[in-house]
Amino acid sequence: MSQTIDRPAAGAVEPAARGTETDKSRSERRLGWLLAGPAFGVMLLVTAYPILQALWYSLFDYRLTDPSNRSFTGLTNYGVILTDAVWWNAIFVTLLITVITVAVELVLGFALALVMLQALKAIRPVLRIVILIPYAVITVVSAFAWQFAFDLESGFVNSWFNWIPGITENTAWFGDFGSALFVICLAEIWKTTPFISLLLLAGLAQVPDVLQEAARVDGASWWQRMTRVTIPNMKAAIMVAVLFRSLDAFRVFDSIFVMTGGAQGTETVSFLVYRQTISRLEIGLGSATSVLLFITVVILCVGFIKLFRVDLSQARGGN
Amino acid sequence: MHPRRRLRWSMTIMAAVLAALASACSSGPPGPPVLTWYINPDDGGQDEIAERCSEQSGGRYTIATSQLPREASEQREQLVRRLAAEDSSIDLMSLDPPYVPEFAQAGFLAPMPPEVQARAAEGVVPSAVDGATWQGQLVAVPFWANTQLLWYRKSMVAQMGLDMSQPVTWDQIIQAAQRAGTQVGAQGARAESLTVWLNALIESGDGAVITSENQTDPELVQLGLTAPPAIEAARIMRSMVDTGVAGPGFSTQDEDATASAFQDGRSAFMVNWPFVWGQATSGVEEGTLAPEVAADYGWTLYPATVPGLPSAPPYGGINLGVGAYSAHPDLAYDATACITSVENTAYYMVSNGNPAAKFAVYDDPEVLAEFPMAPVIRQSLTQAAPRPKTPYYAEVSEGLQRSFHPVGGIVPGPTNQAAQDLIQAVLAKEALL
Known part of the structure; x- marks a missing residue:
């Protein structure tokens, strides 16, 4: 693919700037630091400090209601977590939710992005707003809405869809693992597909029209243009979308907290952190769980970037 | 304005704002505390x-x-x-x-x-x-005290041949409901209400979830979950599901869902707090509930676990x-x-x-x-028994809920043992919850 146009251009500027730093560029850099510095400091304070504190606490046997008996236990908390089937089950459930929701969202989001791109100019803004509305809804609110819809007592789903085999007036959606997970995934997909479609729209808009035209002139069908031109040219955008959403999906908490409260084996890793830290008040064990969650997310992130060679700084498709 | 003067100005204004804020914080509103x-x-x-x-x-x-x-x-x-x-x-x-x-x-x-x-x-x-x-x-100072009663629909129970003026047992009402093809309302959701139910069943059989009262060392807390009263409690819970009297949404049924099934006539019995009476009477006042339904509500003491032994209702x-x-x-x-x-x-x-x-x-x-x-x-409040008294109540209750939910999955004996092992491991900080 002829995607090399901007590479030399970018490369041509850099050495020149690096070699001769003028007074102007130095003062600009200082201004840059002055402007970004406070935000950087605040970020350090609100993210680095709690992360380090969690790391520190995770090495202790520390109960919030019994601070006087706090004792250093080294890596014991990590041992407890990693040898507990509950942890591995939570990892499995979390991964399952992540894979299902991200896969479905990618397909749906791509379709929505295509619709947004190709819609008539007149209705485009309205369409974008309509598609974005679910994303503007607070997750807890959307979780309650979906829960009420599927609830045996208050829900309408059973009476509307009882023509579908397997759904009756008495279907208890939150009564077993599979159906509860289905509703949780549905709520997540409804809520975050707009996010993924927005990222994909940005990628779609960057596929050069000339390439599409050239393919059309060569007699390529719609499907061929899609698979040979459009998708390869927006690979980076797709990867960024998948990466962001996967990290987001891996931290799923609100929907599960509202809909099942962790019942029917639907506990995720974030939920375990909540239960150890907030319900059990075991700050040590809870911190260790959250550190492990953090490490898992980092591994996921690095794995993604290495495996798919995603370059986050690159807006265009790579080669 | 000159930059330096502007700076001085803004410093003065900021100082004034800070001073005002500080005085507002320190003085407090006048009058009584x-x-x-x-x-x-x-x-x-x-x-x-x-x-x-x-x-x-x-x-x-x-x-x-x-x-x-x-x-x-x-x-x-x-x-x-x-x-x-x-x-x-x-x-x-x-x-x-x-x-x-x-x-x-x-x-x-x-x-x-x-x-x-x-x-x-x-x-x-x-x-x-x-x-x-x-x-x-x-x-702490007792303010109000709640307890659960056994509520029943008089018209439905009249046909079952059950004498509600005498204390009844769980087995009796479950069997009567099964014969009549109706439900018994209880709280099967994975929530605090499940602990309430389980604890009342165990206490009513003269058992206890925690047998070492006032123990402050978590590793020395003794549990009575494998004792016969707790196994009997597990058997009763499971029989609710096996006999089909528990209803389709039992694993997510809380107090409100129990009350609404009772109001609709889906269940002939339920154990629940007295708020259901207030709900029924206000329903009649607002015209959302037929007066004859509220008039059909009957009540008696919480069912017994063991015949002849007075029940220990939830408190x-x-x-x-x-x-x-x-x-x-x-x-x-x-x-x-x-x-x-x-x-x-x-x-x-x-x-x-x-x-x-x-x-x-x-x-x-x-x-x-x-x-x-x-x-x-x-x-009922005179007979009622509190839930396990321990500084680690949240762990104990959550451990019980994890083990005894869903009620349809309880195996009397093994489930009790699993619950006992889990709670002990959690209290020893050797397991996640």
Whole structure:
């Protein structure tokens, strides 16, 4: 693919700037630091400090209601977590939710992005707003809405869809693992597909029209243009979308907290952190769980970037 | 303006703003001290009592209320986090009884003066005194006391040939409902209500979830979950599902869902708190419930686990705790006398449907008119047993819920053993929850 146009251009500027730093560029850099510095400091304070504190606490046997008996236990908390089937089950459930929701969202989001791109100019803004509305809804609110819809007592789903085999007036959606997970995934997909479609729209808009035209002139069908031109040219955008959403999906908490409260084996890793830290008040064990969650997310992130060679700084498709 | 002058100007303005803020913080509002009472959500009864007591204090204090989350477990989470940070804004708090030992053990409750101890237990139902006691000391003031009754639909039960004037057992009502093809309402959701049910079943069989009362070392807590009464409790729970009387949504059924199935006539029996009566009567007033349905409600004592052995119904309600970091613990304890007066708790029972902790309230004609089952509630509160008393209640309850949910998956014996092992491992900090 002829995607090399901007590479030399970018490369041509850099050495020149690096070699001769003028007074102007130095003062600009200082201004840059002055402007970004406070935000950087605040970020350090609100993210680095709690992360380090969690790391520190995770090495202790520390109960919030019994601070006087706090004792250093080294890596014991990590041992407890990693040898507990509950942890591995939570990892499995979390991964399952992540894979299902991200896969479905990618397909749906791509379709929505295509619709947004190709819609008539007149209705485009309205369409974008309509598609974005679910994303503007607070997750807890959307979780309650979906829960009420599927609830045996208050829900309408059973009476509307009882023509579908397997759904009756008495279907208890939150009564077993599979159906509860289905509703949780549905709520997540409804809520975050707009996010993924927005990222994909940005990628779609960057596929050069000339390439599409050239393919059309060569007699390529719609499907061929899609698979040979459009998708390869927006690979980076797709990867960024998948990466962001996967990290987001891996931290799923609100929907599960509202809909099942962790019942029917639907506990995720974030939920375990909540239960150890907030319900059990075991700050040590809870911190260790959250550190492990953090490490898992980092591994996921690095794995993604290495495996798919995603370059986050690159807006265009790579080669 | 010159840059330096502009800087000086902005510094002056900033200093003025800071000074104003500082003075606003330090001086406080004039007048009597304001006691903050953290309340659980209700129908406005605690707000009204706060107002009444502020007036009756003769200017010594005023009470402001601050609302906690809806779920008891979330109320505890918020209070514990505030108190762990030594929050001095908590003067009074409405505490769910099972968490009293945890708060007392952590030193979150201000020491109760001896005269308050004597006064607070006077004329109070025994279960409520028990629920406010830790290590032999009264540590909270009983405000109102809740208990579950066995509710039944008179018309449906009349055809079953069951004599409801005599104590009935769980097996009897389950079998009768199975024969009649109707349901028995109980709380099968994975929530605190499941612990309430399980504990009542075990206590009614003369057993206990925790056999070492007042134990503060988590590793020395003894559990009675593998003893015969607990296995019998597991058998009864499981039989609810096996006989089909539990209903389709049992694994997510809470108190509200139980009440609505009973109201619709889907179940002939249910165990539930007295709020269901208030719900039914207000439904009739609003025209959403046919009067004959409310008239069909019957009530009696909680079912027995073992024939011939009186049941130990669930005990709940609210106790008042005084925050250890309060600036006015004496005034706060004074205020509890007003809040828990016979007059105010009778008002609370009539207006908000929450049963009083004091015996005297059950003789009040207005209470008797509004709650014809008041004598049964009073009797139930006399027999009721609190949930396991331990500073690690959240762990114990959560461990029980994890093991005994879903009810259809209980295997009497192995499930008991699994629950016992899990809770012991959790208390020894060797397992996640």
